[in-house]
Amino acid sequence: MEGVDYLRDERSKAQFDVETMKVAWAGSPEAFLVCDRMAKLVANDPVFEKFSKPMLGRKELFKNTLRKTAHAWKLVNDLHLTEEEAKWLRHYIDEPSYTDLQWEMFVPALEGQGTEEQKKKWVPLAKTMQIIGTYAQTELGHGSNVQGLETTATFDRQSDEFVIHSPTLTSSKWWPGGLAKVTTHAIVYARLIIDGHFYGVHGFIVQLRSLEDHSPLPGITLGDIGMKFGHGTYNTMDNGVARFDRVRIPRDQMLMRVSQVTKEGKYMKSNVPRQLGYATMVSVRQTIVSDASKALSRAVCIATRYSAIRRQFGSRDGGPETQVLDYKTQQSRLFPLVASAFAFRFASDWLKLLYTDVKQRLEVNDFSTLPEVHACTAGFKSLTTAATAEGIEECRKLCGGHGYLISSGLPELFAFYVPACTYEGENVVMLLQVARFLVKTVSDLGNKQPVGTAAYLGRASLLVQKNCVVQTAEDWLNPIAILEAFEARAARMAVGCCQRLAEFKSPEEGFAELSSDLAEASLAHCQVIVVSTFIRRLQQDIPGRGVKQALEVLCNVYALFLLHKHQGDFLATGYLTPKQASLANDQLRTLYSKVRPNAIALVDSFNHTDHYLSSVLGRYDGNVYPKLYEAALKDPLNDSDIADGIHQYVQPILKQKLHSSKL
Ligand SMILES: CCCCCCCC/C=C\C/C=C/C(=O)SCCNC(=O)CCNC(=O)[C@H](O)C(C)(C)COP(=O)(O)OP(=O)(O)OC[C@H]1O[C@@H](n2cnc3c(N)ncnc32)[C@H](O)[C@@H]1OP(=O)(O)O
Numbered sequence: 001m002e003g004v005d006y007l008r009d010e011r012s013k014a015q016f017d018v019e020t021m022k023v024a025w026a027g028s029p030e031a032f033l034v035c036d037r038m039a040k041l042v043a044n045d046p047v048f049e050k051f052s053k054p055m056l057g058r059k060e061l062f063k064n065t066l067r068k069t070a071h072a073w074k075l076v077n078d079l080h081l082t083e084e085e086a087k088w089l090r091h092y093i094d095e096p097s098y099t100d101l102q103w104e105m106f107v108p109a110l111e112g113q114g115t116e117e118q119k120k121k122w123v124p125l126a127k128t129m130q131i132i133g134t135y136a137q138t139e140l141g142h143g144s145n146v147q148g149l150e151t152t153a154t155f156d157r158q159s160d161e162f163v164i165h166s167p168t169l170t171s172s173k174w175w176p177g178g179l180a181k182v183t184t185h186a187i188v189y190a191r192l193i194i195d196g197h198f199y200g201v202h203g204f205i206v207q208l209r210s211l212e213d214h215s216p217l218p219g220i221t222l223g224d225i226g227m228k229f230g231h232g233t234y235n236t237m238d239n240g241v242a243r244f245d246r247v248r249i250p251r252d253q254m255l256m257r258v259s260q261v262t263k264e265g266k267y268m269k270s271n272v273p274r275q276l277g278y279a280t281m282v283s284v285r286q287t288i289v290s291d292a293s294k295a296l297s298r299a300v301c302i303a304t305r306y307s308a309i310r311r312q313f314g315s316r317d318g319g320p321e322t323q324v325l326d327y328k329t330q331q332s333r334l335f336p337l338v339a340s341a342f343a344f345r346f347a348s349d350w351l352k353l354l355y356t357d358v359k360q361r362l363e364v365n366d367f368s369t370l371p372e373v374h375a376c377t378a379g380f381k382s383l384t385t386a387a388t389a390e391g392i393e394e395c396r397k398l399c400g401g402h403g404y405l406i407s408s409g410l411p412e413l414f415a416f417y418v419p420a421c422t423y424e425g426e427n428v429v430m431l432l433q434v435a436r437f438l439v440k441t442v443s444d445l446g447n448k449q450p451v452g453t454a455a456y457l458g459r460a461s462l463l464v465q466k467n468c469v470v471q472t473a474e475d476w477l478n479p480i481a482i483l484e485a486f487e488a489r490a491a492r493m494a495v496g497c498c499q500r501l502a503e504f505k506s507p508e509e510g511f512a513e514l515s516s517d518l519a520e521a522s523l524a525h526c527q528v529i530v531v532s533t534f535i536r537r538l539q540q541d542i543p544g545r546g547v548k549q550a551l552e553v554l555c556n557v558y559a560l561f562l563l564h565k566h567q568g569d570f571l572a573t574g575y576l577t578p579k580q581a582s583l584a585n586d587q588l589r590t591l592y593s594k595v596r597p598n599a600i601a602l603v604d605s606f607n608h609t610d611h612y613l614s615s616v617l618g619r620y621d622g623n624v625y626p627k628l629y630e631a632a633l634k635d636p637l638n639d640s641d642i643a644d645g646i647h648q649y650v651q652p653i654l655k656q657k658l659h660s661s662k663l
């Protein structure tokens with residue numbers, strides 16, 4: 001049999017209806033149709049070809065992306081695509097470009113932090129791409145600590161302008177996407193100074209380049225920050241540096257939803273919290289969670305298909321060898337990642353609802369749920385990006401040696417994905433934000449009953465006393481038992497941290513000293529929410545033959561895999577006995593056997609095109625070896641039998657006459 005037959009055979013074993021699972025993955029029939037149409041539009045358009053990317057130099061990579069982005073914008077207009085469709089189009093084009101910043105950060109920053117008047121002026125210009133903007137917050141010297149930014153915006157009462165200035169080398173804006181060569185405008189974050197007084201960091205709309213000839217405006221120095229990790233992925237993007245030498249902008253270009261500066265130079269605070277200035281980051285963190293499920297689904301799709309084709313050992317009497325997918329070790333590394341992709345998908349659907357809700361509330365100045373939404377977006381961003389980055393690397397290893405080839409699609413996916421652990425809030429820094437929320441919630445238990453995602457902490461006094469009642473491996477299939485185990489572990493970790501915090505001289509000192517434990521407690525809290533979201537999703541109506549059952553298996557795999565991975569926490573906090581932890585692992589092995597016949601169908605449900613996967617190992621048709629061979633032959637080194645440099649550098653060595661002492 002060939003790879004093609006192996007996958008056909010695997011598909012015939014599926015115990016659920018793949019077409020309905022595709023809809024469950026996409027979120028709704030409508031969402032599925034949009035994704036499917038956009039994926040095919042990109043896959044069938046030769047402009048979006050990407051197999052030649054690994055061979056391009058930096059300048060060509062960048063220009064190639066400009067060309068694709070211009071073509072995409074033409075399609076958006078010619079085909080009258082909606083914003084949602086255009087977002088999927090960008091996603092499937094699969095190349096970081098300045099438009100990510102335009103649509104994911106510049107427009108949301110204008111919409112979220114601008115006044116009605118500002119939005120009316122700037123948003124239509126941005127949405128029609130008459131101006132192209134970026135989000136210029138990070139500096140050479142500070143990224144995580146936003147309040148530590150050094151760029152200044154000094155109000156000049158006489159001219160009714162702000163003077164934007166980079167006073168030090170470390171105040172140079174550093175990293176913003178598109179800044180180096182493309183963007184005409186930026187939201188520049190700077191310390192506001194009026195009459196020598198500092199009023200904190202605010203966002204300012206600054207024009208960077210002439211709209212006539214694209215040259216940088218006077219007083220502005222712009223450049224690229226250099227090549228980044230990997231080859232053809234983030235190097236398509238011109239992440240940039242900007243320095244400002246007393247650049248003047250009109251007063252009405254400070255984003256003034258949160259606070260205003262009057263003509264007279266009076267600083268006025270609205271009744272909105274200053275954290276609203278961070279709202280764009282909350283919006284993007286939410287998008288990043290959804291992106292994690294996509295990136296992980298892509299990696300597991302490649303690794304699962306290839307694992308069904310790859311055979312090693314186990315041949316008897318000249319018969320076929322064992323598919324590596326049948327090895328329990330392969331399953332125990334791969335299936336939890338398949339389950340995680342689904343878990344993150346449902347978590348991101350839920351987070352989107354939570355975010356939509358807070359957005360509506362913020363519009364009518366209801367800020368009550370902002371702390372919880374901030375904690376959820378920050379925590380989920382950290383949890384999902386860390387697990388996805390690790391998961392992609394695991395998938396590379398699951399594909400053995402071939403996983404290291406660029407043609408497997410995995411090295412470039414990894415290089416593209418890993419910065420997600422850093423940008424939009426470094427992951428540990430984000431967990432510490434969750435920790436602040438947890439400590440506040442636990443410390444306030446006597447006065448205030450927690451709600452929403454923290455509601456379980458209202459039962460903390462009970463959860464720290466109760467013990468797990470599981471007696472058999474089957475008991476671990478009960479969602480109530482699973483959820484209580486996660487809640488008890490998280491509550492015990494959070495309460496334990498709070499008790500130890502009280503032993504320090506000051507809360508700040510305690511927080512700093514216990515920050516590792518607090519980050520672990522935060523992760524445990526986020527896992528409660530992801531697991532409970534998966535469980536709740538299964539309580540909804542899920543149509544289609546066997547779809548719900550297949551998802552139930554994955555939900556249990558996800559939860560019990562986490563329980564097994566973090567069994568140290570579950571045991572140390574005393575909720576579980578070693579016997580119960582071992583029963584969970586027994587159940588996990590059984591569950592892997594239930595995933596096995598559905599493995600290929602599950603990854604088919606992601607509906608990824610071969611173009612999107614850009615992987616010879618993950619091809620839908622399974623024709624791996626001939627195509628791997630074909631891809632290798634296309635390498636420029638194979639253009640001739642005698643490569644450049646052989647005559648010059650190798651032959652002289654071969655032909656040298658050695659002295660007998662060196663023989
Ligand atoms: C097609 C798909 C495309 C997908 C996505 C495209 C992305 C493109 C790729 C890359 C682009 C990347 C862009 C960037 O990276 S932009 C830069 C991002 N930078 C950061 O994320 C900086 C992280 N730092 C911070 O957010 C803050 O400095 C901080 C939260 C770490 C600390 O804030 P600070 O004000 O200094 O102090 P406190 O810790 O004291 O906080 C005060 C108070 O405010 C609460 N809070 C903090 N942040 C928020 C928030 N966002 N919303 C609501 N509330 C917030 C915090 O919890 C404290 O509350 P308290 O405990 O009650 O006092």
Ligand SMILES: Cc1cc2nc3c(=O)[nH]c(=O)nc-3n(C[C@H](O)[C@H](O)[C@H](O)COP(=O)(O)OP(=O)(O)OC[C@H]3O[C@@H](n4cnc5c(N)ncnc54)[C@H](O)[C@@H]3O)c2cc1C
Pocket residue numbers: 101134135136137138141142143144145174175176177234239419422423424425426427428429432515
């Ligand atoms: C590909 C990419 C694209 C980007 N795009 C943009 C963009 O468009 N616009 C923009 O403004 N920025 C952008 N950034 C910058 C990005 O937002 C920052 O790099 C990020 O916020 C992390 O900040 P940092 O680099 O200062 O890291 P640091 O904060 O210096 O982190 C270094 C280490 O210190 C630790 N650390 C920091 N603070 C604490 C603390 N309080 N407690 C414990 N540990 C701590 C971190 O955990 C980390 O291990 C981008 C970055 C990348 C990689």
